Amino acid sequence: MALSTAFTKLFGVQHPIALAPMGGSAGGALAAAVSRGGGLGLLGAGGGEADWLARQLPIVAGAGKPWGVGFLSWATSVDAVEQALEHNPRAVMLSFGDPSPFVERVREAGVAVIIQVTDVEEARQAVDLGADVIVAQGTESGGHGARQGRSTLPFVPVVVDLAEPVPVLAAGGIADGRGVAAALALGAAGALIGTRFQATTEALVDPSIAKALVQGSGEDTERSSILDIARSSRWPSKYTARTLGHPYLDQWRGREAELAENPAARLAYQADVARGDVPPLPVWASEAIDLITDLPLAADLVATLAAEAGDALARARGH
Incomplete structure (x- = not known):
């Protein structure tokens, strides 16, 4: 069953699935594999x-x-965004922090602006x-x-109503087609999926992370x-990270301020x-990792997610 939404129409993709x-x-x-599979592949450029x-952009383009x-x-930086725009992406996604310094430049290039939000204030700014x-x-x-955000189920409909008619993608704890179907039922135009795609053949992760x-x-x-503090990461304090267990979590839980003031510990x-x-790196992982049982090709995973979503929606309609 084809799942056509405002998101699939906007980008001319087959499935309402995007790679985080x-x-x-x-x-x-x-x-590139997610895009070839009919979703929207988004390169994870980080700080740029x-x-x-220079190595990765030509591959996906x-x-x-x-x-x-x-x-x-x-x-x-604006320079990093400019470097990406030279390869003619269909979209630039901006997450965590103030996206305003980059929005106009992206729009001037005729490229769609995707903004990720973690609370209602950020959602209003994105609108x-x-x-x-x-x-x-x-x-x-x-x-x-978000350190003090909301769960996906109650948060997505709030953003959908606030942003209408702007398409909204649901993110957080989605690792199979049932999650994609739930996102659509909440009024979203698709799902942005991360951890499930980390566990694929093409992901740039150490085999030990994929196994975990x-x-x-x-x-x-x-x-x-804790792990951001221990790693001397510059992430803003508003944002914490969900990971699998780690010895430093057990050692410093509840003592974050002490860790931050202890150079010897770092x-x-x-x-x-x-x-x-x-x-060497924390294992970033969503609460949905119980649903991850294999390491498929990413394009095959896109097709599987779409088929599962179609089946879940058909069951919900009693078909």
């Missing part, structure tokens, strides 16, 4: 490191399908800035999200600022990573 532009794992190969973009690129608003698509991210999501995602449980995930973290006592 996960920094470090959503590289050119993964984004020029050499990385060469797929010959609609694609886009995502940046961290708090970390990127005021004239976003072409808004992503409503719930706290179930893997990786970074397949074996992990949602009960093993935790949203915290040096110890670096030493533990160097010795291999802790993983």
Whole structure:
């Protein structure tokens, strides 16, 4: 069953599914595969490191399908956005922080602006800035999200009503076609999916991370600022990260301020990573990882998600 929505019509894609532009794992190969599968592949550009973009942009742009690129608003620069625009993406997604410095330049290039929001205030700003698509991210999501946000189920309809007629994508805790169907039932025009696509053949992740995602449980995930502090990350304090369990979470839980004021502890973290006592990177993971049981090709996964969503909606209608 074809699932045509305002999102699929806007970008000329087959399925209402977008790849979350996960920094470090959503590289050119993964984004291109999602686009070839009929979704919208979004390259995870993060802060916009020029050499990385120079390697990855031609890969996704060469797929010959609609694609886009995502940046961290708090970390990127106009130069990085300009570098991406040179490759003619269909969309630029801006997440976490103030997107306003970049919106007009993207719009001038004739490229759609996608803005991810984690609370109602951010959603109102996205509407005021004239976003072409808004992503409503719930706290179930893997990786970074709002410290004091809402769950996907109650948050998405609020943003849908606030943003109408702007298409909204649901994000957070969606890892199979039933989740995509739920997003559509909530009034969203599709789903932005991250952790499920991390566990695919094309994702730029270490095999140990892929294995952890397949074996992990949602009960093993935790949203915290501890690993950002230990890693001396510059992420704004408004946003915490959901990860699988980690020794430093157990060691410093409830003592975040103490960790932040303890340079020796942060040096110890670096030493533990160097010795291999802790993983080199946190395992970003959503609460839905119980639904991840394999490492498929990303294009095949897009088709599977779309088919499962169609079946779920048919069942809901009693067909």
